[in-house]
Amino acid sequence: MRPTIKDIAERAGVSKTTVSFALNDPSRISVETYNRVMSIVTELDYVPSPVARTLTTKRLGALGLLLPQPITEALRNPYVVEIVRGIGELCAERELSLTMLPPLRGRVLEAARRAFVDGLITIGVGPDHEVVELLNRRRIPFVTIDGADTDATVNVGVDDEGAAYGLMRHLLDLGHRRVAILALMPDTIKLPEERFSLVRDRRIAGFSRALAELSLSLESPGICVVPAESSIEGGDAAVSALLARSGEPLPTAVVAMADIVALGAYEACRKAGLAIPGDLSVAGFDDIPLAESANPPLTTIHQPGRKKGAAAAALVVELLDGVDAEHRRVLHRCLETRLVVRASTAAPRPDPAASGLARASSPAS
Amino acid sequence: MRPTIKDIAERAGVSKTTVSFALNDPSRISVETYNRVMSIVTELDYVPSPVARTLTTKRLGALGLLLPQPITEALRNPYVVEIVRGIGELCAERELSLTMLPPLRGRVLEAARRAFVDGLITIGVGPDHEVVELLNRRRIPFVTIDGADTDATVNVGVDDEGAAYGLMRHLLDLGHRRVAILALMPDTIKLPEERFSLVRDRRIAGFSRALAELSLSLESPGICVVPAESSIEGGDAAVSALLARSGEPLPTAVVAMADIVALGAYEACRKAGLAIPGDLSVAGFDDIPLAESANPPLTTIHQPGRKKGAAAAALVVELLDGVDAEHRRVLHRCLETRLVVRASTAAPRPDPAASGLARASSPAS
DNA sequence: GTCGATAGCTAAACCGCTTTAGTAATACGG
DNA sequence: CCGTATTACTAAAGCGGTTTAGCTATCGAC
Structure with a gap:
């Protein structure tokens, strides 16, 4: 169906080699021959098969x-x-x-x-x-x-670690002490020894460092890490579950490892009737185009x-x-x-149970 | 670098054909040979070159x-x-x-x-x-x-025409009489004779039909069609220009041929301090995932x-x-x-200049 | 007038695979 | 024991290009 170099060669009365030269290195043939060949090429709308070409040139484009x-x-x-x-x-x-x-x-x-x-x-x-x-x-x-x-x-x-540090620091500086981290899911198709993604680990490390500066850790009461699928639904589900958790005090801030997950958290808040950032601060990671136009605009780490x-x-x-x-x-x-502070994060409401303490001034650097 | 079928054949002491059979149709060779070949295949981590294979099979997946x-x-x-x-x-x-x-x-x-x-x-x-x-x-x-x-x-x-009809009809039923249509840009890489996209034309036709039912047309005063690039920026720019237009009364509704453009209109309204749908109704087309979570949720045509x-x-x-x-x-x-009516469209504010008329009941079908 | 360049072209090998046609050896029926 | 299938395998052609080596004719130089 598709014409081959042979078709062109026959029509032009030359060898395949000549056609190939016409296409790849016209200097090796005479102008007349070149023109004759090219007119046939145009007429038959010939394009060399990239597959065949690749076989020898090893370049696929x-x-x-x-x-x-x-x-x-x-x-x-x-x-x-x-x-x-x-x-x-x-x-x-x-x-x-x-x-x-x-x-x-x-x-x-x-x-x-x-x-x-x-x-x-x-x-x-x-x-x-x-x-x-x-x-x-x-x-x-x-x-x-x-x-x-x-x-x-x-x-x-x-610098995932540094960025995560900055983000957590921002929340801590605002006064948050009960924060939930929505972590990337362990990637199911990785090898066993690499169960969690590198990105996740580095960001967790950054979060930890910021927490450590206030003598907190991922295991401290009020701090928790929950996995969430990288989608709106994933964020929604994770936060909805979090909010439904009875017994413990609710977190005052949620930080997601992907904006899309943070937007899922928005969804969960809407359903639960929680105001952002009034009832819950939400922060993301990535700064996707939507982050800015979300309501409220999302505080996040801008990633290019x-x-x-x-x-x-x-x-x-x-x-x-x-x-x-x-x-x-x-x-x-x-x-x-860079940390982009928008309207989705703010100081937590004064905690009625532990007033004074929660409002601690910013930590020693 | 990458092993070829020849390498496998030599190592296994068989012909290329046999290797090919082992890979594509094991029933044609004995079990022992198959095992021998496959062990070498595994050892060398051999995968047939898809390029070469394509040359004969014409299938490249x-x-x-x-x-x-x-x-x-x-x-x-x-x-x-x-x-x-x-x-x-x-x-x-x-x-x-x-x-x-x-x-x-x-x-x-x-x-x-x-x-x-x-x-x-x-x-x-x-x-x-x-x-x-x-x-x-x-x-x-x-x-x-x-x-x-x-x-x-x-x-x-x-059914672009029908969908567009329904959308315009929705706006007209709400009482809008001054509506701006943000049309898809003429596609620059089309052929000359096909200067405007088919989709654009069909939707325009649908809008026209709805307008015609009220004895209006695209040329009627208050109705206008402006091109907008299919992006947030495109919608923003188009609507900002529209709002800056002095002399004429502003449209009470904007209908975009793509949600992303409608979201650009949101942006323009925010800058201009206009409330949606209070000051301006905005409708889109496509029902992208964002449409629902936008603020306000966007009225649009759901397209799968x-x-x-x-x-x-x-x-x-x-x-x-x-x-x-x-x-x-x-x-x-x-x-x-299907038409998805959300919160971005509402009846226009009563027009101080021409009250009574603008509030006309729905048109004869 | 001969020789070496050079220009212009081509035959053939090759890229890595599939597939066709065929060979050799074994099995089977009568 | 012969002829025919069947099994297991292989040689070679072909897919559509590029590239190498080589051939022929023309030309200039000595």
Whole structure:
């Protein structure tokens, strides 16, 4: 159906080689021949099969994004969408296409093996992930987003620990002492030894550090960590359950590891008739586009999702280009985050039970 | 680097053919040989090159989504994200990957030519689009989303005209007589003869019909159609400009052809200090996830974006499977829409200038 | 007039796989 | 014991390109 190089060659009365030259290196043939060949190419609307071409050139013109979840799930999180958009920026620039690679048979590894691309980008894959070993062994250029800065991977990320510290500090400074942390779910498709995501762990560490400054910890009364799926529903469910918990005093603040989860918390508050931030302060992480226009606008950690994607893609392309150059040095890119205080966080209502104490001044630094 | 079938064959002391059989049709070889081959396959972590395989099998396990805009732009609209998620559902089911194909050198056609996929899905491509001719000529299975129901294409869509009618009717019934329509931008990468998108035209037609029932038209005073880019910023800009317009009375309602644009209108109102729906009613189209949680919740036309994507993908797969069967009949799938009345629309304030009239009862049907 | 370049083209190998056609060996029916 | 299936395997062709090596004709230089 689709014309092949042979068809063109025959029609033009030349060899396949000549057609190939016309397309790839016109200087090697005469102008007349070039014109003749190209007119047929245009007439038949011929485009060399990228598949066949790849067989020899090893270049496909496609970047792959290894997703930790099925496409449907992954794109529920606007933060992921932002990353994809960032990668898209570079794709446009370099005329690359982008292939989304969901786990195959439940394994990211399978998807990576079958991947049909020049280079790969992963989200949330740590250096111990089985996929890293495979890709390094096969020398497939790849860059991790939100992975870790080790020799095994080229990574683009942020200072999760520091950002989390800042966020928790903000809440503590406001006077909150009973705060619930909505943590990212342990990623089911990770390897056993990496049960919790790196990002989660680093943020937990940051939260802990801030708490420690007030002699608090994750185990202190009033502080709790509950897992929530990265979606509105996930946040809603987690907070609704929290609010329904009887016996203990309710938290005065909720901090989510993803804005989308924080917005789920909004939903739960609405149902429970709780005012934000009057009854409950809510903070998020990511600063997705919605965060600003939410009601109330969400206090969160701004994370440059688009830039992350773009930076990762740029690095992959760099790896792609500099494969032979000894250039292939391990690189890490750490992008900036910042605390964006909006209207969803405020000082807690004075606690009738323990007034005076809850209102403690800001801690020693 | 990556082992080839030859490596496996040599190590196992068999021919390439035998290895191929082991992988694709074990029944054709003895159990012992199978085991021997597979142990080497496992040992070397061998996976057949999808590229090479494709050359002969003509199947590469990927669906392509032809985007009318660069990835970054396209994914700004959550409605598009929903469609992608829908396609993702089917991809997960059939273990396919999804390739996003932004225009190449400004042309969708170029992207289609180079596409590296088994089947394609397009968004907003009409039967007259150059790409349709190409794909039909090449017999590449493809399905259009929001295209048109003609013989040239297999399409998945909704009754845009009817939905638009219902939406406008809702506003008119509330008593609005001065309404601004925020229309989709003419798509720059379309062919000249198809300057405006089909969807836009059909919705405009629906609006017109509703207006006509009250002896109004798009040209009537108070009614206006302004183009807006499909993004929050686009809606914000368009409505801000509208509000800044001096001389004419302001519209009492704004109806956008995309929720994301309607949310931009929210933004413009906030800046202008206008209350929704008190000062201005706002309605959208699509019912993206945000619409419900926006403040106020947005009145809109619910469109099953996910289902559209899933249905389109299902049709492509069907085409893929039934290529030989004379099965390849032209199909059209029209999904349901429904008007979702939320809190962003209400009766306009009584017009001091023309009271009594503006409050006319609902029109004769 | 011969030789070496150079320009312009092509045959053939190759990329890594599938598939067709065929071979050799064993099993089976009469 | 012969002819025919059946089983287990392989050689080779082919998919659609690129690339290497080589061939032929023309041309300029000595």
